Amino acid sequence: MSETNAPLKAVTPPRGGVYMLLFTAGLLASLAMPPQGFVVFLLLFSICLWGMQRAATPLQGALSWGVFAYGFYLPQLTWIREALFVDAEQFGWLAIPAILGIPLYLSLFMAMAGAVYAALRPPLKYAAVTFAGLWGLTDYLQGHVAFSFPWAMPVYALDAVPILQQLHSVLGAYALNSLVVLWGCLPFLLLTKQWKQAVFWCICLFCALAWGQHRLNEYTNVSRETSGDIAIRLVQPNIEQHLKWDQTRVEENFYKVTALIETPYLDTAKPPRLVVLPEATIPLLLQNDANARTELTKTLVPGVFLALGGHRFEAGEYFNSMLVLSSAAEIIAYYDKHHLVPFGEYVPLRNILPLEAIAPLPGDFGRGKGALALKLAADMPRLWPLICYEAVFSGAVVTGNASDGVLVQITNDAWFGRSAGPYQHLAIARTRAIEEGLPMLRVANTGISAVIDPMGRIQASLALGEAGVLDAVIPPVYPALFPQYRWISWALPLLLVSSALILLARRSRHR
DSSP: OOOGGOOOOOOOOOOOHHHHHHOOOOOOOOGSSSSTOOOOGGGGGGOOOOOOHHSHHHHHHHHHHHHHHHHHHHGGGGHHHHHHGGGHHHHHHHHHHHHHHHHHHHHHHHHHHHHHHHHHHHHHHHHHHHHHHHHHHHHHHTSSSSSSSOOOOGGGGGOHHHHHHTEEEHHHHHHHHHHHHHHHHHHHHTTOHHHHHHHHHHHHEEEEEEEEHHHHHHHHHHHHSOOOEEEEEEOOOOHHHHHOOOOHHHHHHHHHHHHHTTTSSTTTTOOSSSSEEOTOOSOGGGGOOOHHHHHHTTOOOOEEEEEEEEEEETEEEEEEEEEEEOOOSSEEEEEEEOOOTTTBHHHHTTSOOOOOOOSSOOOOOOOOOOOOOOOOOTHHHSSSEGGGGGSTTTSHHHHHHOOOOOEEEEOGGGTTTTSSSSHHHHHHHHHHHHHHHHOOEEESSOOOEEOOOSSEEEEEEEEEOOEEEEEEOOOOOOOOOOOOTTHHHHHEEEEEHHHHHHHHHHHHHTT
16 A cells, blocks of 8 residues: 555544644634634644544544534534523523533534544545545535534635635535535645645636636626616614513514604615515514504505514414515415424424423424415515525525525524624525525514625625614526536535545455
8 A cells, every 4th residue: 555545644543632632623613604704714624634534443533523523613603692691591591501512412413424434444545535525414414304403514614705605506505515625625635745636626726716706797797787676675673682572662662663664765766665574573463463564564555565574373383474464454475484493483302301492482383384485466576585594504495496586584683692693694694695596685683684696795784783774676686506406415525425435445456
């Protein structure tokens, strides 16, 4: 066996110092993620790969990869404290267990990948592609199992590099995730003298940069020729979470919302066709409250619609929904959320766990039927509603190949407080616009609300903690390849792993 094809020496298994190094590297690698955006720290994934090459057993591999992943996830999820301290008396005691435990849960998936990697023991020639492929497949698994939470994936570090973000339009988040991890392994390839691989992946990186810039330039030309002509208004009430459900503040909050809806238009010659309010705007059951609906829509002229988050009751269940009201104060369309937040909108294993949902609910929310398009008028684009963290599920925000329409995300990021959470949520949501080739209207209770074009760029926004309205037009669509080949999400990382296995098997037969 040649020196360059052999694994790094595994005769000295990882010790405490190695695990501390891996944990520290994971912590620093998290600085690549939003909102910090120091993308260069992705190169620290090379240290995780180095640690994996030292692992002599599956247990050592699980510990090495799991420790790095725990360091990577931990800083990104500290905003969980904000949600639990909304009702500190009841849920504050859960803050430390949740902050430490949820990253640990995610890390367990990566520990399984580490055990598989150590069992395969790929030589240096196949180390990086096997590592990146397993990371991508594991993140895909995290996004599709019970309690799925595909939040802190390395691919979202590209939020700081809009040119590279354009690859979402071809690969989607999970496949591009593997490629990002591979680029993070470039120092490892160089230090282990894998020159051909290093040059190949560098060329891929430069080609991606050139193509991304070309795509951005093409859309600039398209948007000049086809400027949006559907005016919209986004309303950001900025009602703090501890005040939203305060029964003594319901009337005050309600009239704060209606006053914002009635704000004079900036362009009186082109009033909005659609007004959008955030998730759980008002703690009223609007389907049974005609007076509230009338008050909300009293300034809407015929042909204008109001979309807002609210609860809906049907067949003994409450749903977290987007309701669409006409100017006549009638509910003409609705969408029910189907990706529910564990412990926020339902309690998993309710019969076993002695816990209650964090949100003030009469019980678990009902689950909607899935992605749904709402067509409000012949001259308006279809609305593809997303409620809260439904926007984190790559490839699951529309049905089929939706070549027209606009994504509408309503969310209540007041749960995040003034932490990194709202910035992370915005960064993730932007990638859905790129993947689907559709613009997005994002409306958050406390911010950040934004109009996002299909390139993932923010065209207009309201800052975190600001109350106000945002008048704009819907940007034009721009076709993406990913909606036609969604299977590439799992196919690319699987291809990387299987290619390494095939090459490894062939090499073993020729020994």
